[in-house]
Amino acid sequence: MRPLAAQVRLELALIFRNGESLLLTLGIPVAVLVFFSLVDVLPIDGDAVDFLAPGALALAVLATAFANLAISTGFDRGYGVLKRLGTTPLGRPRLVAAKGLAVLVVIAVQAAVLVAAALALGWSPDVEPVPLVGAIVLAVAAFTGLALVLAGRLGALVCLAAANAIFVVLLLLSGMVFPLDELPSGLEAAADALPSTALAEALRGALSGADVPGRVWPVLAVWAVAGVALAVALFRWEPDD
16 A cells, blocks of 8 residues: 555645646636636526536546546656656556546545635535545546556657547537537437546536436446556556566
């Protein structure tokens, strides 16, 4: 457990030192929440903030656990920073666990900021804590695993491009900002199988007092298991190892 705890502390130190990246992963969800709550442009019945607050939280999870993690780890690997870790007792499973735990801590901080902003905009949540926490943990496992697959197999610049492209696709097809029923029927059906969509639906239910759709749990669980397993199997400490 000591190598894991030490790596979690290191990951957190690196994350909080990188203020620009941290500001971006939090600034985008806050900007989306505030702008679309105040500007009536979305095809949403009722108060926009009630729809957007859970979506903004899901967006923060996606940005932090996937895009930011993939890009930062890809560049660390490219610069040779991770090469030395490969010779320590840490190992791939504990690296995945350390990065996931560090991401959860960051998301807790981001959630506090987003909730404060949403409450100031008039949001009145009805929180179900068990599905809320369960959905976030499963999504973080899935996104962290997928991020490390990209970072551990691609060059830094290719990883940057791929992570950003996938992030945009997952955002647009998730229902985080725009209702899924606005998508063409074929895309809507495909979107139901994505972890980003399942996360957005789970958070929307858990924060509104409504029932969380049962279909989201198998989707999140499958992606979580697959993401972690693929990261452990495919991650490489350096391009030529």
